[in-house]
Amino acid sequence: MSAAAEHEAVAEREVSDRPILDPALAPPFPVAALLVLRNSQLRKNVAHAIDVIQAKRARLVAEKQDWQELRSAAALIRDEALENLSVYLEQFEARCTAAGGTVHWASDAADARRIILELLREEKADEVIKIKTMTSAEIQLNPFLEANGIRTYETDLAEIILQLGEGEPSHIVVPALHVNRSQVREIFARRMGIENLSDEPEALTAAARNYLRQKFLSVPTAISGANFLIAETGSVAVVESEGNGRMCLTLPRTMITLAGIEKVLPRFADLEVMLQLLARSATGERMNPYTSLWTGVTPGDGPQKFHVVLLDNGRSSILARKTERQTLRCIRCAACMNACPVYRQTGGHAYGSVYPGPIGAILTPQLEQMRHAQSLPYASSLCGACFEVCPVKINIPEVLLELRARVTDDERKQVSRFFDPLYLGLRVANVIFSRAWLSHLAQWAGRIVLGLFTRKDGWIHALPGIGAKWTQTRDLRGLPKQAFHDWWADRQRGKK
Amino acid sequence: MRPVASSRQQVLGRIRAACCGGQNPAATAEEAAERYERLPRDYRTRGKSTVRACQELFIERLREYDAEVVECAPEELGAMIAAQLEASGRHMFVAPPGLPAGWLVPAAWQISDFEWNIDHNLPADEIERAQGVVTGCFCGVADSGTIVLHHSATEGRRVITLLPDWYLCVVRASQIVETLPEYFDRCDQPPALVTWISGPSATADIEMTRIKGVHGPRFLNVIVVNDREQGTGIRE
Numbered sequence: 087m088s089a090a091a092e093h094e095a096v097a098e099r100e101v102s103d104r105p106i107l108d109p110a111l112a113p114p115f116p117v118a119a120l121l122v123l124r125n126s127q128l129r130k131n132v133a134h135a136i137d138v139i140q141a142k143r144a145r146l147v148a149e150k151q152d153w154q155e156l157r158s159a160a161a162l163i164r165d166e167a168l169e170n171l172s173v174y175l176e177q178f179e180a181r182c183t184a185a186g187g188t189v190h191w192a193s194d195a196a197d198a199r200r201i202i203l204e205l206l207r208e209e210k211a212d213e214v215i216k217i218k219t220m221t222s223a224e225i226q227l228n229p230f231l232e233a234n235g236i237r238t239y240e241t242d243l244a245e246i247i248l249q250l251g252e253g254e255p256s257h258i259v260v261p262a263l264h265v266n267r268s269q270v271r272e273i274f275a276r277r278m279g280i281e282n283l284s285d286e287p288e289a290l291t292a293a294a295r296n297y298l299r300q301k302f303l304s305v306p307t308a309i310s311g312a313n314f315l316i317a318e319t320g321s322v323a324v325v326e327s328e329g330n331g332r333m334c335l336t337l338p339r340t341m342i343t344l345a346g347i348e349k350v351l352p353r354f355a356d357l358e359v360m361l362q363l364l365a366r367s368a369t370g371e372r373m374n375p376y377t378s379l380w381t382g383v384t385p386g387d388g389p390q391k392f393h394v395v396l397l398d399n400g401r402s403s404i405l406a407r408k409t410e411r412q413t414l415r416c417i418r419c420a421a422c423m424n425a426c427p428v429y430r431q432t433g434g435h436a437y438g439s440v441y442p443g444p445i446g447a448i449l450t451p452q453l454e455q456m457r458h459a460q461s462l463p464y465a466s467s468l469c470g471a472c473f474e475v476c477p478v479k480i481n482i483p484e485v486l487l488e489l490r491a492r493v494t495d496d497e498r499k500q501v502s503r504f505f506d507p508l509y510l511g512l513r514v515a516n517v518i519f520s521r522a523w524l525s526h527l528a529q530w531a532g533r534i535v536l537g538l539f540t541r542k543d544g545w546i547h548a549l550p551g552i553g554a555k556w557t558q559t560r561d562l563r564g565l566p567k568q569a570f571h572d573w574w575a576d577r578q579r580g581k582k
Numbered sequence: 583m584r585p586v587a588s589s590r591q592q593v594l595g596r597i598r599a600a601c602c603g604g605q606n607p608a609a610t611a612e613e614a615a616e617r618y619e620r621l622p623r624d625y626r627t628r629g630k631s632t633v634r635a636c637q638e639l640f641i642e643r644l645r646e647y648d649a650e651v652v653e654c655a656p657e658e659l660g661a662m663i664a665a666q667l668e669a670s671g672r673h674m675f676v677a678p679p680g681l682p683a684g685w686l687v688p689a690a691w692q693i694s695d696f697e698w699n700i701d702h703n704l705p706a707d708e709i710e711r712a713q714g715v716v717t718g719c720f721c722g723v724a725d726s727g728t729i730v731l732h733h734s735a736t737e738g739r740r741v742i743t744l745l746p747d748w749y750l751c752v753v754r755a756s757q758i759v760e761t762l763p764e765y766f767d768r769c770d771q772p773p774a775l776v777t778w779i780s781g782p783s784a785t786a787d788i789e790m791t792r793i794k795g796v797h798g799p800r801f802l803n804v805i806v807v808n809d810r811e812q813g814t815g816i817r818e
Binding site: 131134135138139151152155156158159162163166168169170171172173174175176177185190191192193197241242243244247260262263266267270287288290291294295298299302303316318319321327328329330332333335336337347352353354355357358359361362365369371372373374375376377378379380381382384386387388396398402403405406 | 589590592593594596597598599600601610611613614617618621622623624625626643647703706707710723725726727728733739740741744762763765766769772773774775776777778779780781782783784785786787788789790791793795796797798799
């Protein structure tokens with residue numbers, strides 16, 4: 087079966103299925119994108135949400151006169167943290183431990199899942215409340231805990247919508263942005279058993295509040311992610327809007343925080359830069375409603391047992407590469423996906439990862455150690471809009487190109503791709519273009535062959551076989567009657 | 583399960599190899615600190631507005647978040663708090679243990695059916711029963727309309743400003759700074775607990791429509807006390 091036919095077959099199979107966000111199993115981007123492009127409701131929902139965020143962000147960034155200086159400082163602070171990552175992580179570990187927390191290290195996803203399960207078993211927990219964390223989605227924590235008999239309750243409104251509706255996140259800040267109000271109404275009415283629920287966002291929000299209130303007050307164990315770890319103090323910061331985070335951070339007995347190793351900042355005062363950039367970039371607000379920072383355990387206030395699980399899961403391999411390292415500066419604001427013309431059309435599911443959009447296109451293949459998600463570096467027009475909005479100045483197009491080179495280097499070494507038309511063509515081209523006479527000959531032959539398909543208007547509208555891949559969607563200009571070097575040679579002769 | 587130490591060594595080993603495999607010698611904490619100090623910071627750290635303009639900006643930004651804001655003179659504070667409590671139409675309130683005595687003036691106590699619960703480690707369900715809460719704060723940031731709590735005795739434990747649906751925060755004008763970096767400048771030592779509050783609890787998860795009040799307080803009320811001209815201390 088040809089690659090294209092294989093893609094089609096996968097596409098047919100997946101039509102009605104839940105999107106696959108495991109990069110090892112997900113179909114390639116063009117195939118997954120095709121499904122979304124046929125779903126006009128989803129495209130409408132995504133475009134609407136993106137337009138709203140983009141307009142708000144643009145207004146608030148414009149009013150900030152030192153925006154570029156903040157971006158530069160943020161990039162340098164993040165670079166410094168990455169350059170001396172082991173120093174800062176050890177500092178964080180020491181301070182957090184001194185403040186009554188326990189730090190665990192997880193080299194990969196399985197390691198992290200195992201550590202968290204053991205901690206929950208120690209607590210004899212059969213249910214757990216969760217603050218939205220993309221890192222937990224990355225290690226597929228919820229299905230693992232459910233399989234081990236522990237019920238997970240997502241508490242972020244968007245995550246509730248997805249959990250109850252059995253959907254998948256399509257955005258890292260507003261994960262249910264592809265779901266509209268009437269779809270939310272349907273999910274809540276069905277799963278919470280509420281009759282006569284209106285589709286007004288106020289009513290839906292109130293339903294979520296009631297649904298979770300008792301859980302907050304009764305479930306003794308919570309899991310969170312982290313927006314920032316502070317090396318200087320051993321503190322953890324969580325940025326949120328709804329107050330579900332604060333609920334999880336104050337009411338339970340035990341808190342487990344899962345954080346990527348790259349989340350560390352050298353000092354507490356670095357937040358003065360990050361907090362100014364994050365909310366404006368993420369949701370187009372001057373500041374998000376709630377940001378919480380805590381340090382280990384505070385007697386009498388909040389959980390009296392606190393664990394941090396520091397997750398590597400491929401991050402250290404990104405650190406080792408000069409161009410790609412900047413990927414780890416990311417503070418997960420999602421401005422890049424909101425700005426991306428490709429994401430706007432396809433939404434998040436097409437990326438086959440919990441990290442969609444431009445940042446996902448560079449992060450996912452690297453976290454997968456380039457074994458999966460190889461189509462993602464190509465899921466971009468390289469227009470640079472993502473780089474322009476990135477609050478920590480990640481040059482995403484530069485990293486995309488680097489990753490494309492790595493994908494290509496890897497592919498052309500594969501025996502199975504020896505007769506792949508692309509690599510075959512490039513090898514032939516390599517031979518032809520390195521010899522002038524062959525090049526002339528090829529041009530001469532090309533003019534004759536293409537001449538057969540060139541219409542009177544000088545354009546080629548349809549080509550047979552593999553050439554149709556081009557002419558299906560655009561016309562090709564016919565070759566001129568005379569090549570430049572022939573014209574030049576004639577001219578030189580004329581002079582003499 | 584693998585011993586914890588082995589994962590730790592493995593991860594730290596990979597990081598050290600990644601960062602220091604090239605020309606960089608292994609950095610020590612001192613070297614890192616030195617490099618850190620040299621990082622350029624060209625963004626705005628000081629505000630440019632006058633004291634009054636800064637205060638007005640703070641109030642304007644809070645109102646944009648749908649917070650109710652009133653101003654009063656220091657000697658009017660007790661009466662103002664009482665008036666706000668009465669206007670809220672609520673009866674059961676919780677307060678942190680360190681609230682200045684003058685804030686809960688007799689006038690407030692005499693309003694017939696007010697019930698106060700001072701938080702001496704109240705269980706969560708008792709706080710949940712309270713309809714409102716009154717606290718002070720550490721700082722107000724005008725640029726983003728942010729109230730900062732360090733959870734001292736006047737600000738209370740984190741949970742008391744979370745469960746009640748109605749929150750009244752008293753901000754003294756001398757506590758208001760214009761920019762976020764000015765707040766960080768006011769922290770002599772990094773605090774162990776911080777909550778930055780910018781408006782009532784909200785979400786935009788459904789079609790990016792901002793809805794007030796999900797799990798935190800739905801109503802944020804702020805009293806700004808004009809204490810500047812009396813030259814009172816800046817910090818708590």
